[in-house]
Amino acid sequence: MSSPTSLDDLSNIPETGNTIKTLHELKQESSPDSNNEMNIDGEISNDNSHHSDGNHKTHTYGADFVMDNEYNDYEELRKSLVNKRRLSSIKRPHGPFFDHNNQIDKRSLLRLPTEILLQIFHYLERRDWYSLLTTCSEIADLIIEMLWFRPHMQNDSAFKKIKEVMEINKSVTHWDYRQFIKRLNLSFMTKLVDDELLSLFIGCPRLERLTLVNCAKLTRYPITQVLHGCERLQSIDLTGVTDIHDDIINALADNCPRLQGLYAPGCGNVTEEAIIKLLRSCPMLKRVKFNSSTNITDESILAMYENCKSLVEIDLHGCENVTDKYLKSIFLDLTQLREFRISNAPGITDKLFESIPEGHILEKLRIIDITGCNAITDRLVEKLVSCAPRLRNVVLSKCMQITDASLRALSQLGRSLHYIHLGHCGLITDYGVAALVRYCHRIQYIDLACCSQLTDWTLVELANLPKLRRIGLVKCSMITDSGILELVRRRGEQDCLERVHLSYCTNLTIGPIYLLLKNCPKLTHLSLTGISSFLRREITQYCREPPSDFNEHQKSLFCVFSGHGVNQLRNYLNQVVEERTYQIDQGDIHTLFNERRRRFLNGDFDMDEEEMNIWERRRGLGVTADLGHPDMAEINREIFRELNEGNMGPDEMREHFQRLIRNHHQQRLLEHQNRLNQQLVQQRQQQQQQEPQLEQANTQNRGQTETQAQDQLQNEVQLRLQPPLQQQQQQQRAQNTIINNPQNAPQIEQPAVFPNGGNQTLPLVLNEDEDVDMEPVDLFPRNT
Structure with a gap:
């Protein structure tokens, strides 16, 4: 009930x-x-x-x-x-x-x-x-x-009945219902809420909470009238109300001395004088949210520090004129502070926590958000971790100077860290992510959007987070199919992932996403915007509508699946797999595709590689049929058949991939050995042809010459045979490692990005409206 x-x-x-x-x-x-x-x-x-x-x-x-x-x-x-x-x-x-x-x-x-x-x-x-x-x-x-x-107004019927009752004169009714209302929430029927409706609730002296979230039709006049006489009001939420002026803030200051929570994100028209008056009149304030206001300066922060000693939440997103001048004192003296948010404030520097002495612990601080404060560096993050060891949520998005050093410092939070947002931090690499993930194993939400240096090795590390529910990898263009397959393989079936953002990861295709959907039954959100393989009418019919403010180009690239749309996409791909009617390339190619697949499954390896379907070429992880080795082709064909039928589980996939990799390396070793043997035979033949001429020219030094030639030839043969022997030893050690510890066996040949690893050409950070096609990474480069 x-x-x-x-x-x-x-x-x-x-x-x-x-x-x-x-x-x-x-x-x-x-x-x-x-x-x-x-x-x-x-x-x-x-x-x-x-x-x-x-x-x-x-x-x-x-x-x-x-x-x-x-x-x-x-x-x-x-x-x-x-x-x-x-x-x-x-x-x-x-x-x-x-x-x-x-x-x-x-x-x-x-x-x-x-x-x-x-x-x-x-x-x-x-x-x-x-x-x-x-x-x-x-x-x-x-x-x-x-x-x-x-009053419960979550449906049209209840809303209509309550409105009818409130419109009746209180002298006619047995009770004055306004005397009983203590919680008033009009956020469920925002389209019906206007000034006339809110005016019906004027005269509620016991009102303690007023929630007007997204009631955009309201103006400041009825809100001000409702606040008169509400001495017991403790919280008011004006999120989404656009007409917020000094009238509302002054009414709160004059009538609501017990106010504890004020959410007013759209307070750009409120003057700083009204803000200071409110802070001085309501000393019991615990939660304040003033967003997108250029009128709020350090003077407001000073009034907040001097009068509101019980603050537990401060939200100053978009208050660009606030500096760290008085915020230092807030962190030093307000020991109850639990949440602090600020963004796009150039005055926030590494000095924000310098007033905190060594050994002073911010025991209550759990959430900190410093989005877009580009003046901060790794130094601030290191100081933050030392004085707030129990942080749960950390947001450092668009802090361009953040590097792997910050991630190593954040790793000291250990099991406390649950939420980390590092979007647009273009300097972090796989090394930093690995350092963070290996110690903070309780992370549930991680956003690495536009971190363009990250590769598939980041997905290998993220796969080890048992409680991970949300992954953000938008515009991480070096992510490939291999990374998604490794993520699926390591996490297994019945995974707890709920939201995956892969928009503009242009190297992805349908196959790995199908396996991701198959192994993540709790998935409720999947973003694939800008990935050409999914921009097809039979797939986009299941995605949600693009935002109305998008232009035509953005709408054409939009591909986001939410809620029931995810289930519809999963069912569609299951049907496609069962019917073996993959449609990866654009256009009507059913006949060509079916013919190519039939020839491939029947062992015809003479097909032109350029005409092969992209699924057949890529499901071998870069190994194509032109290698011609029977065992290799059999394994490749077996993997392709299992993927077509949808019968391959994570363990079987791992076994097949390991066999494929081992056979591939063994084949390369054999080919290299054969080339060396052929060169040795050719050298011996040349030596035999030159022996009669050498005997005639210098019969006295024949024995010495033959000895030197043999020694030299033997040395050259040893030098040439040394690399394959080393490779064979390394391959043997790798096989032993796979047998002893298959969970940690590396399945990706793509090199990870580590700092100071030579002169690397770093990819540019993409803007949010860009869609750059990245060259695919060859996971198994051949020796030429």
Whole structure:
């Protein structure tokens, strides 16, 4: 059953008017006998002297009632009702107001404590609540407050009924329902919320929380009127409200001294004077969110530091005129701070934490976001980790000077780190990701978008995170099919991945994504924008609609699957695999594709490589049929057949790939050995042809010449044979490693990117609207 603190569905009420009739009328309708009426104690009596006159007095809560936890609504409501009932003047058999003329039967329900009554009501259905409203006034008081504590307006029917009730003059209704409202959330029906509707809730003196998220039609005037007289207001959320001016901020400062939370992201039109007035008038503030405001400067930060000592959350995203001048003091003295966010502020430097002495620990700090503060370097990150060892969420996106040194410092957070955002940090490499992942094994969310130096080795490291739910690799253009296959192989079936972002990873094809979908049943979001293999009508029909503000080019590249669309894509690819009708290349090539596949499966290896389907060429991981080795072709054909039929699991895939790699290396060694043997035979033949001429020219030195020639020839042969012998030894060691520890066996021949590894030409960082085709990486380069 849903929580009894909300008006879940008013549609269960037979008639809307029942909630506004007088108690006397309700009793007459519910009583089977007009002569028998129920007294205030819930007993049926024939004595007219016990008849209720229907008059009802509204009881108010104590002034000391304070709510700060948004998840304990029912518990706090129960406590407040218990307290109100205990302080009321209801007659008790053993109390000072006991009346011998109105004794209560011991079997009466109302003799139970209020706590037990509320617990009983908690297990009842709502239709039973509506029936209880007709029993007696005291039970009606409890039920009506539980229903109107938080009006539930999550569907059109409930929204319409509540609006009808609120439009009735309170002098006509039995209760003034505005007196019971403490939680008002209009975020579920934002399209219907306007100034006229909000004006119906003017005069709610007990209002504690006002949520107007995405109510873009509202203006500042009705909001200001609703705030008048709300001395108990503790939080207000204006996210998405565009008309935020000084009027609203001043109304909060004048009427809401208990304010603890203010979310006003669109406060660009609010002056700094109004902000400072609010901070000085509301010393109990714990959470403030002022975004996208150039009017907020260090003076506001100083007022915040001097007056609001209980702050636990500060959000200053887009406040570019804020510097670290007074923020230093906030981190030093406000020990309760848990969340701090700021972005695009050039005044934030490495000096942000310099005032914190050695050994001083920010015990409560869990979330820090310093997006787009390009002045910070690895030095700030190292200091941050040393003074905040229990950080859970770290956002350093678009901090261009961040390098692998920062990732090594963040690795000291260990099991505390759950969320890491490093988008557009173009200097980090596979080495930094490896250092981070190997120590922070509880990471659930990692975003590495536009980190263009990352390769498939990053996916190998990420595969070892058992709780990973979200991967962001947008525009990591060096990611290939091999990395996705390795991710799938290492993580196994029934993976917990939920969101994968691979847009503009232009080297990817359908095969690995199909295996990813097959092994990740919990996947709810998959972004493949800009990947040509998926920009086909039969695939894009399952993706969601592009944003309305995209231009035509962006819409043509958009390919994002969410929710049910992911399941539809998975089912479609399963069907394609079962029917063996892959359509990778553009155009209608069914006949050519089926013919090529039939010839390939039948062992015809004389096909032109350029005409082979991309699936057949790439599923061998760079090994094509022109090698001509029977064992090699058999393994390649077996892998292709299994992938077509969809019967290959991660363990089988690993075994096939290992066989493929071993046979490939052995074949290369044999070919190299054969070439050396041929060269040796040719040299011996040349030597035999030159021997008669040497005997005639110098018969005396024949023995010496032959000895030197043989020694030289033997040395050359040894030198030429040394590399394949070393390769054979390395191959033997690699095979032993695979047998002893198959989980750590490297499956990718692509070299990782490490710092100071020679003069490497680093790829450029792509802008978000670019789509550059990257050259594919040959995972198994051949010796020429």
